[in-house]
Amino acid sequence: MSIVYPGHLLDLAQWDALPEDSGRQIELAEGVLLVAPKPLPVHQRIVKRLLTQLDDGADGRWEAFPEVEVVIEDAPAATVRAPDVVLVGPDVSATVPRWTADEVLAAVEVLSPGSRRLDRIVKFHEYADAGIPTYLVVDPGPPVELTEFSLVEGGYRQVAVHRGTAALQLGVTLDLDALT
Helix, strand or coil, X not given: CCCCCCCCCCCHHHHHHCXXXXXXXXXXECCEEEXXXXXXXXXXXXXXXXXXXXXHCCCCCCEEEECCEEEEECCCCXXXXXXXXXXXXXXXXXXXXXXXXXXXXEEEEECCCCCHHHHHHHHHHHHHHHCCCEEEEEECCCCCEEEEEEEECXXXXXXXXXXXXXXXXXXXXEEHHHHC
């Protein structure tokens, strides 16, 4: 069965009314539906291993979740993204369908052949404008690279490009070679 998507800009209520489509990755950008195929298994492996390392190093400071919707802008033409990994504080409810950007401590995107420009340019600016304090971009390489950005005066500043081991400002150390 194919799903027919609306031909107009969507707000959050209309976004909520859409049928689920587990076969595709769907986000909303200024009211426009963006539909892409699900990432390859190698991408999912990196996300899974990253989640484990982030949770293991959290010490109760955050919890890591895969592909949870985050409202970047709640406007008549809304923007809803689903970062590959989202870090939220321990007091943030896990029983809601999505979080607002101010509840997010960090957003992580793993680059894929079809997402490089979107992740490096568009989401980079959207997440900064929304006030997400930390943005991590993982390039599967080889070698695996993690670029760490921190929010400074409303924009992201590059903290470091990590290879091998990444000692992040979040206070966790990641083994990047173990992600693949």
